[in-house]
Amino acid sequence: MRYWLKLHCVALRVNGMRERFSAKVYRTFLRLLPEAFAVTYGDDLTRVFVDRLGTARPASPHFWFVWIRAVADLCANSVRLRKKTINSSEISRMSSFPERFFSDLSFGVRSLKRTPGSTSVVLITLALGIGANTSMFSVLNSVIFRPLDYPGAERLYLVEAAWQATETRNAPHTGVDYQFLRENAGSFEEMAVVWSVRQNMISDNGAEQIEAGWTTAPFFNVFGVDPIIGRALQENDESGTGLISHALWQTSFGGDAEIVGNSITLDARPVTIVGVLPPDFAVTLPPTAGLPARIDVWRMPDRQMANGDFWAMDALAGAAFRVVARAKPGMTEEQLNTELAILAAERRETFADHAEAGFELYVSPLLEAIVGPTRSTLYALFGAVALVLLISCANVANILLVKARARRREMAVRAALGGGKGRIMSVVFAESLILALLGGTGGVAIAFWGAGLVQAIAPAGLPRVDGIQVDSTVLVFALGVAVVSTFVFGLMPALIGANANPIDAMRNSSRSVARSGGRLGTLIVGGEIAMAVVLLLGTGLLFRTVGALERVRPGFDYERLLTYSVSLPSEGYAAPSGTHGFYRDFLETSAALPGVESAAVVWPLPLEGQWWYGQYNLPATPELTTKANIRVISGGYFDVMGTVLLDGRTFFEGDVREVAVVSEALAEKEWPGQIAIGQTVHASPWGGPGRDFQVVGVVEDVRYQSLSEAEIPTIYFSTEGWSWNDWEFGVVARTSVPPLSAVPALKEALAGFDATIPLARPVPMTEYVDKQVATNRFVLRLFGIFALLAITMAGIGVYGVIAHAVGQRTREIGIRLALGAQSKAVQKLVVRQGLLIVAAGVLAGVLAAVFAVRFIGSLLYGVPGVDVLTYGTIAGLVMAVGLLATAIPTRKISLVDPAETLRAE
């Protein structure tokens, strides 16, 4: 204590709170050094340390690096300096360092074995804390930190458009804009189009619907991919030229080595195969781009479509292409955006519709675009799991603290007999090292299992889940966590042990020792409770969110509702009469099948993930500037879905005029307090100039993109006016049997119409609805696991502190009982003390949660961040756990025999 004061009495000439704080902490660590050295050089050491720290920002990587190095420097040299002291003073002829180290290790093992109960609790606690953290880290590492699997992936950017007038971001490009960008954007090496459509492929296996990607020749340079067979696409390739995926090559062509030159038939048009892509190659774009995970054919786009050359279409309404670009080396995101801003301005001057839309261009680094949206979710989970680790560390610290205190006398005796302080500390460190290694190993084992678990329950929206694995980076992380957590928390007891002043420790009875150190234990346990409360509250709020989402009515009845997709080729099904006629007849036949009640057509399907936003206006304003959901449906759609028709009618066969049905949100927005029927909207669902549509019906709002979205105005158009070819349609069928069991009959019926048209992706609507809740449910499950771990460990912590207090106070309790106190009254006293700790923890936890809740704010729905019901329930639950953890050790009090305890002391 004396030299401790000496260390502090010299004021430091350093600027700012930060340095002073770091210097203070560093001084605490100086206790590790031999006293003489620390006193002589304390100030100078601290000065050099502060100098090293320099201007490093707190918590920056450099800051931590300096800290870790400085502590390592302390620990390593503390041994060296001590060795010298011992050697010079010739107190004992010590053996060499390795021998001493192993003797310490074996002493540590023996000492840990002596207390198997607390040792195993420490190990299990550590393993769980480290395991949970390592699992989550492996997810973060694979999903967020790992670069994309393309060569030079850091130079890949997604070029997107923004339409300021409708506040649309992540917008696609027209073919004309892409070609303009490719020719004029000098800061990029290459740019490729990426887009996909669902098309029917006829092969020996029959007809199937596949995802056909459209791209351009630079694709192969942009992604840095080479075909494993054949060649890449070239600038002058015809539209019917393409490469197939490795998977398609294997399944449909049996891995035929002579595949090049063969052709496949996509929607009745031949595509010549010029190559095969590598097996592990896939194009990943953010979910907003709507690109499927697996694309089987990459080919040059068709020049001729039913409505003209897709490349020559310059109207924004026809924009569909995603553009991925490889920047020139050394270009920053800012430089790229500066150039794109100039190019966008040129486009606004060239095209009136670009100017009206407020056309802008910008890049996002591809990796950031893909993982950015999930980052906050994963960080929230990592934060949660870090709390679990803190709790387990706190528990370990508490247990080691109790052990150290119990051994103070042992240490004091050793010290009095001339045992060096360093020797005592090195024993404690050896113990910590053993705990760290064993706990870390257990943690890694749990992490393998945990990473698999996360992979298994991950929602479809989480990108790069397949890559989650426990690799060397993850192992290094686990080791680091194990060593840091054990050493930091092993340090405290080591210091307490080392500073045992022989005279003090021998003179004082165990009672007062317990009181002096007990305060620290109480604080630690209170903190544990607070952290557990934060996690439990998060879990509670997520639980309420999932409940609220499950109760949302999406605007239709999703039970017994089958969805699937059908795509008609332009050959034989000219739009609109050919396509409309087919659907009319096929729906009639479907509805007559056993098990099918009714069926209708819609594109895009609700909640399936595809979106179609269009613009409309009222006749008074000339521009199409108001954003709306567009849906094309057959007349029976609302009946099949159970969507309530609020006013007017749906589409009839052979409507004379051009008519539309609008959603309630649109009607209320445009004609509040008026009758919407008979009003006119001006829109251009198929591209080209806008036309007038008369409103004939108003329906309830449907949540097309997500269950938690606000109602977006929606306009429905009839399939009778449909004018695109080679395009899929969604079919919804209300069934009287489990939805999927109606599929065989429907397939047969479809084959009866046209054997070349497949029935694709039959999915019950309940699955799409489930997917909507999947992310929230995923986070809820993990939070639930973490919270359960947290409250269990915190309960153990409370139990430990109370049990220890009861043990330490046996003498006091014995006296109280001897003086006539009732055993029940004494028990109450102890229980009250325990509950006070818990209550303080709960209060701190609730206050912290009010802050912390914003980290999961984006995952909450239908429940306020500060929800009284949830907070009350959790507080009650934790108090109950606290009561249990206090009551069990307290029962021992009734077993205390006053005479026995007094004699023992």
Next chain:
Amino acid sequence: MAKKNGNFGRHWFPILTALADSDLHGSGIAREVEALTDGRTKLWPVTLYGSLQEMAASGLIEELAAGTRPTGESEKKRYYRITKRGRRVLLEEAQNLAVLAETALRRTAG
């Protein structure tokens, strides 16, 4: 030769080199050594003062008495100066190393 069985390795060489020019305090030595070795050798506090203590004990350097420290500098900082013996040891070792380095360069060049 300098004390070889010290606990703090060969840091004495760059430290002596740093002190050969001027008297320095701890942070100054650390900075100078870092500069001399192109940032490759960073002396962490305990390593630094452990070495300095050892070197002073071996008579390679001496700690300046409070009165002889450079003016205008904090009285509280410890300043170190290379001793005559230190200078001789540094020179001998530098020559040894130079011969060794020359041989090594010649042998690896072929």
